[in-house]
Amino acid sequence: MKKWKRSARLVDMTRQLLEQPHRLISLSAFAERYQAAKSSISEDLAIIHETFREEGTGLLETVSGAAGGVRYLPKANDYDALVISKRLCTHLENPDRILPGGYLYLSDLLGDAQFVRDIGRLWATVFSHSGADVVVTVETKGIPLAYATASFLGLPVAIVRRDSRITEGSVVTINTVSGSSKRLGSLSLARRSFSEGSKVLIIDDFMKAGGTVQGMIDLMGEFRAEVVGIGIMADSRVDERLVEHSMSLATVTDVDVKNRRIAVELGNLFGPGGFFDGTNPY
């Protein structure tokens, strides 16, 4: 049986915890893997917890009792959240994004897998104690954000489709009206996506008036699911918002197609009353 030094144990435990966010690992499992006393394991975990906490990158949550153990909760601190969201604002302000009809090209931003993971970590921080059982998004652009968020929360993902595909089996479909362009559409979700009464976290890339998100909320009602949070990467400032209680990292306040100018500010996660209001301990 391999003899583990503390230094190697710290490296390997850190890796195991980071790779399995929100998953409970028992002290016995660690003690067995490293052939070490539980007291040594506890000391190691205290070092890891303290390092994560001081850098504001996460916490180890201890669950006591026979079925207990420790789990890693990823966190982003207020400063990192601000840096990531300001970077998002700067990217969004680039006038080259303006497409015909005032749409914005976002595929380069959402194609940056590392940036998408950074945003997922922010949502995982915000919704860490939401009690969600599943992350729900709508194809196509919301998918990477939903998976990034879900992987930091240790949750599965269900994808709402705009067309019902034969490869989804039996589906529940509802009709939607886009709030901004009054365009008709439909949203479908495979019946076996999740069980009735699930708690869902909705994640999407962009929201104008909120017609699609409202459609998703209605669709969740068909599954008797409870929406416990709505996280939108960037929303638009509109006169008539269909959805309340959504959170955003950035808000597009104006798209001036003629003068090729996009105005963006930080979303409602920041500032007074926001999650990242600068008062969090780290």
Added chain:
Amino acid sequence: MKKWKRSARLVDMTRQLLEQPHRLISLSAFAERYQAAKSSISEDLAIIHETFREEGTGLLETVSGAAGGVRYLPKANDYDALVISKRLCTHLENPDRILPGGYLYLSDLLGDAQFVRDIGRLWATVFSHSGADVVVTVETKGIPLAYATASFLGLPVAIVRRDSRITEGSVVTINTVSGSSKRLGSLSLARRSFSEGSKVLIIDDFMKAGGTVQGMIDLMGEFRAEVVGIGIMADSRVDERLVEHSMSLATVTDVDVKNRRIAVELGNLFGPGGFFDGTNPY
């Protein structure tokens, strides 16, 4: 300035490396962050490298010279690859997946964000030295696998669309014929997805005869891009394969709709000549 102990430094360095696969970090950056001598940093990195290597979870690659540093290459060892792929086979064999027309329901499997990341790590191991600049997939089910792979390779993702959306701007479109059902379709990719001459890694969830993948290869030709690898989670055993050189984790050899039986075996990554042939050092 904070004083870092070696134990805290090991935890924090491990975290930094794991969260930024394939990204070069200079020794000076570490030395500055931890207010430590480069010789101490080198010793820490040696411990981390040795721990990763012994467990078969990755390597630290050192780049020497003025612009040098160290980067983390995630790896899956042969054993883990086998466990993950056998788990995939077992899941695929579940007869409840059979949909009308012999299609297979995969959304539950692909909705498991942790499992998707495990598969992404396998592809990142296989294509670690492919030289790819970008990971390309086709909507919708390939997207999570592509992002998981890309995040372990430190690469961006480009998503080929089946319909051309206004939010993509100018696109390049080609027509395709599905190899199995002879159905007509089209594939589009935003013109600004990546620069001409890029090296692309194609990742997708499922391949029958390979019409879609062949369409993607043709589309890559329009961008003067070079396909350096093709990774398919599960392929089907067919008489006439359109695509050569694709790699798979699992192969569906038969779908017997009448008797509700699906036969699955390990894909061509395993066995003689495969990447995970059991002879790798870890």
